[in-house]
Amino acid sequence: MIAEILAVGTELLMGQIANTNAQYLSTRMAEIGVSVYHHTVVGDNLDRAKAALSLAKERGADIVLISGGLGPTQDDITRDVVASCLGKSMNISDEIVEHIRSLFTYRGREMPENNKRQAMVIEGATVLENPRGTAPGQYVAGDGVHYFLLPGPPTELKPMYEEQVLPILRRLQGEENLVFASRYLRTYGIGESAMEIKIQDIVDSQTNPTVAPYASEGEAMIRLTASAATEAEAQALITPVETAIRERIGKYIYGVDDETLPVKVGKLLRAKGQTMATAESCTGGMIATMITDVPGCSDIFWGSVVSYHNDVKHGVLGVEESVLREHGAVSSQCARQMAEGARRTTGADWAVSVTGIAGPGGGTKEKPVGLVFVGVAGPNGTTVEEYHLRGDRHQFRLRTAKVALYDLMQRIQNDSER
Amino acid sequence: MIAEILAVGTELLMGQIANTNAQYLSTRMAEIGVSVYHHTVVGDNLDRAKAALSLAKERGADIVLISGGLGPTQDDITRDVVASCLGKSMNISDEIVEHIRSLFTYRGREMPENNKRQAMVIEGATVLENPRGTAPGQYVAGDGVHYFLLPGPPTELKPMYEEQVLPILRRLQGEENLVFASRYLRTYGIGESAMEIKIQDIVDSQTNPTVAPYASEGEAMIRLTASAATEAEAQALITPVETAIRERIGKYIYGVDDETLPVKVGKLLRAKGQTMATAESCTGGMIATMITDVPGCSDIFWGSVVSYHNDVKHGVLGVEESVLREHGAVSSQCARQMAEGARRTTGADWAVSVTGIAGPGGGTKEKPVGLVFVGVAGPNGTTVEEYHLRGDRHQFRLRTAKVALYDLMQRIQNDSER
Numbered sequence: 001m002i003a004e005i006l007a008v009g010t011e012l013l014m015g016q017i018a019n020t021n022a023q024y025l026s027t028r029m030a031e032i033g034v035s036v037y038h039h040t041v042v043g044d045n046l047d048r049a050k051a052a053l054s055l056a057k058e059r060g061a062d063i064v065l066i067s068g069g070l071g072p073t074q075d076d077i078t079r080d081v082v083a084s085c086l087g088k089s090m091n092i093s094d095e096i097v098e099h100i101r102s103l104f105t106y107r108g109r110e111m112p113e114n115n116k117r118q119a120m121v122i123e124g125a126t127v128l129e130n131p132r133g134t135a136p137g138q139y140v141a142g143d144g145v146h147y148f149l150l151p152g153p154p155t156e157l158k159p160m161y162e163e164q165v166l167p168i169l170r171r172l173q174g175e176e177n178l179v180f181a182s183r184y185l186r187t188y189g190i191g192e193s194a195m196e197i198k199i200q201d202i203v204d205s206q207t208n209p210t211v212a213p214y215a216s217e218g219e220a221m222i223r224l225t226a227s228a229a230t231e232a233e234a235q236a237l238i239t240p241v242e243t244a245i246r247e248r249i250g251k252y253i254y255g256v257d258d259e260t261l262p263v264k265v266g267k268l269l270r271a272k273g274q275t276m277a278t279a280e281s282c283t284g285g286m287i288a289t290m291i292t293d294v295p296g297c298s299d300i301f302w303g304s305v306v307s308y309h310n311d312v313k314h315g316v317l318g319v320e321e322s323v324l325r326e327h328g329a330v331s332s333q334c335a336r337q338m339a340e341g342a343r344r345t346t347g348a349d350w351a352v353s354v355t356g357i358a359g360p361g362g363g364t365k366e367k368p369v370g371l372v373f374v375g376v377a378g379p380n381g382t383t384v385e386e387y388h389l390r391g392d393r394h395q396f397r398l399r400t401a402k403v404a405l406y407d408l409m410q411r412i413q414n415d416s417e418r
Numbered sequence: 419m420i421a422e423i424l425a426v427g428t429e430l431l432m433g434q435i436a437n438t439n440a441q442y443l444s445t446r447m448a449e450i451g452v453s454v455y456h457h458t459v460v461g462d463n464l465d466r467a468k469a470a471l472s473l474a475k476e477r478g479a480d481i482v483l484i485s486g487g488l489g490p491t492q493d494d495i496t497r498d499v500v501a502s503c504l505g506k507s508m509n510i511s512d513e514i515v516e517h518i519r520s521l522f523t524y525r526g527r528e529m530p531e532n533n534k535r536q537a538m539v540i541e542g543a544t545v546l547e548n549p550r551g552t553a554p555g556q557y558v559a560g561d562g563v564h565y566f567l568l569p570g571p572p573t574e575l576k577p578m579y580e581e582q583v584l585p586i587l588r589r590l591q592g593e594e595n596l597v598f599a600s601r602y603l604r605t606y607g608i609g610e611s612a613m614e615i616k617i618q619d620i621v622d623s624q625t626n627p628t629v630a631p632y633a634s635e636g637e638a639m640i641r642l643t644a645s646a647a648t649e650a651e652a653q654a655l656i657t658p659v660e661t662a663i664r665e666r667i668g669k670y671i672y673g674v675d676d677e678t679l680p681v682k683v684g685k686l687l688r689a690k691g692q693t694m695a696t697a698e699s700c701t702g703g704m705i706a707t708m709i710t711d712v713p714g715c716s717d718i719f720w721g722s723v724v725s726y727h728n729d730v731k732h733g734v735l736g737v738e739e740s741v742l743r744e745h746g747a748v749s750s751q752c753a754r755q756m757a758e759g760a761r762r763t764t765g766a767d768w769a770v771s772v773t774g775i776a777g778p779g780g781g782t783k784e785k786p787v788g789l790v791f792v793g794v795a796g797p798n799g800t801t802v803e804e805y806h807l808r809g810d811r812h813q814f815r816l817r818t819a820k821v822a823l824y825d826l827m828q829r830i831q832n833d834s835e836r
Contacts, residue, residue: 012440013457015440015443015445017441018436018437022437023437037431038470041457042455048455116804142741159810177621192440214434282710283710283712285702285710285724288700289703292724295776301726303704303725304724312764345733347730362716394711395710
């Protein structure tokens with residue numbers, strides 16, 4: 001099957017937000033073996049949106065995934081566009097009106113009348129519920145094409161896809177008698193091109209499962225996707241290829257599927273009944289934010305001290321004034337005392353610290369932008385590593401947070417209780 | 419003038435990378451008043467890329483900005499596609515071959531023969547130099563359309579745009595004798611639909627400047643874009659419309675253009691010579707991360723204590739054990755003592771605290787998921803506000819961080835030194 005991904009929203013064409021939904025939906029299509037040949041973005045313009053929808057059909061799309069344009073204002077045109085292209089009418093759903101009204105009531109506000117637009121349902125459409133927002137999605141088929149109308153905010157679109165769109169696509173695929181299964185192998189410490197060289201022959205020779213490497217901000221991932229008559233058969237096709245890949249680059253693989261670095265660190269700590277804290281300078285709380293983004297982290301995460309100013313490094317974390325004076329805040333000695341101070345202050349079993357120069361300003365010849373020290377203090381002592389990371393301020397902070405989590409993960413894994 | 423933004427690359431359709439170039443180029447087009455009606459992504463496929471290019475011309479584009487497909491492999495088809503659509507030939511540039519060869523020599527490597535593909539120049543094209551990579555860009559006009567062939571990597575595309583594409587566009591605009599100016603008004607505390615009701619007549623009646631509202635995660639923004647013979651005249655057209663909007667919803671407007679909440683808080687503090695800290699529970703360091711994402715924040719941001727565990731709330735921030743026992747960690751009393759403790763511990767002039775229930779677990783009937791207390795401690799005392807926010811865990815945390823920054827901003831603004 002072929003899918004086209006269409007985003008509706010003038011804010012995308014103005015560059016105010018990025019079309020992250022296109023990447024997300026593309027990844028999901030690749031996982032289930034649906035081909036994507038085009039992404040299109042149009043503004044909140046009835047004629048251009050209609051033309052884009054017709055074009056998708058002309059270009060042979062079986063599935064059109066549309067994001068955005070489901071809000072309450074006159075600018076939110078997606079419902080009208082799809083109804084018009086299919087020659088179908090729309091009806092207001094009292095049930096949806098009541099749902100939206102209840103959301104406003106919960107916040108102690110009156111529902112503005114224009115919100116009723118969001119309750120217009122295309123004739124014959126299946127309503128896709130949106131517990132995270134006011135605009136429900138819709139699924140409607142016509143002239144052999146399957147249209148999915150999805151909300152623009154990724155936080156609403158993603159769960160709607162997982163919970164409601166994917167089962168419908170699976171059913172449509174089931175009519176083709178094929179089931180797809182995917183597995184992700186998460187690696188750290190090997191670049192995408194180095195990884196590709198090591199497994200290129202496997203990537204090239206495999207057709208079922210297909211093997212695809214991805215890279216993002218210092219991490220690299222390998223996706224294996226197999227199709228078969230049953231889920232179990234598809235999984236059985238994946239296993240030997242996964243084994244072959246692990247024989248080549250197993251030492252770089254730290255997790256599978258949704259096992260990100262913060263998730264993996266949490267699992268390791270939970271298994272040992274231990275806890276952690278962070279002491280952050282240049283990352284400014286980003287490591288703590290990543291850890292606490294995982295639900296249920298409160299049993300392993302005690303807290304963090306973001307010590308941007310030296311007074312906080314000294315006063316809260318107990319970094320010695322002589323260290324700050326003689327070696328500076330960006331030094332191995334300071335990273336060590338920050339980690340040990342955070343461990344002592346919070347009472348956690350482990351603490352990871354970072355101190356570095358994020359830029360764009362503040363670099364010197366001896367301590368250039370990109371220099372960072374990562375300390376890990378644990379039950380059996382403290383280690384410090386020095387790194388030189390590339391990228392702009394945001395990339396540097398993100399890469400620093402990841403390398404710190406990776407160092408912590410390795411220390412926890414290798415720690416034998418003495 | 420109208421521009422269309424076309425990206426070429428199968429990796430985009432597979433979801434392996436995001437099309438960040440489209441957002442970047444869209445923002446740049448909005449800045450100079452060039453309208454963008456479509457973004458398109460196609461794979462490394464000659465026929466589909468040719469069709470997309472023809473379509474851009476049919477749809478009335480004066481400018482086509484193409485990213486990607488300029489590399490050395492057979493898959494890199496952009497040069498061939500544009501030459502073919504314009505009916506022009508290509509010639510190899512010895513100068514570019516030598517430039518590429520020198521890059522390989524510098525890295526101590528032989529230039530692979532296929533790299534000569536990158537030196538193919540379309541008849542009549544201007545070469546856009548690429549000091550940051552091997553693939554140069556090209557600018558060529560034909561049949562009234564201006565084509566810009568740009569490299570895919572954003573680190574190469576962005577400087578090429580700034581240094582070489584923008585001057586050409588300015589020259590083309592100069593021939594039209596029109597200059598564009600934009601202003602963004604940032605609001606907080608008013609939903610997009612409520613805002614639209616208040617200013618709909620202004621939005622509808624204005625053509626120069628155009629007025630467009632946008633929303634994202636609790637914030638809403640209004641863009642005004644005007645065109646005139648000079649920058650000053652364009653700005654003069656914007657001013658009265660901005661005034662009219664401010665008369666209606668002025669109390670919700672906190673900043674203009676790039677003045678986000680963290681930027682605004684930083685400016686206010688800097689003007690007063692004051693500093694801040696945060697004490698975070700449910701946001702886990704996100705407020706500190708947002709503040710430190712702004713370069714140069716070290717003169718106003720002292721640090722943060724992420725007190726996830728009650729031991730940290732008590733031990734580091736000094737929250738009384740009786741408060742934790744009798745009122746619980748998610749309480750007005752705890753938020754107050756967290757803010758005051760962070761102010762005392764870090765020595766900053768201001769501290770903002772948050773304690774709430776992010777979910778999905780941990781909610782009770784009395785303290786449901788979404789409940790959050792925000793405390794602000796300053797030179798003239800402490801205030802605490804109670805909020806009930808919607809959204810999944812990630813949305814809740816983001817909205818909590820924003821409401822906390824907004825409360826802090828208001829307190830700083832309204833604070834009269836006594």
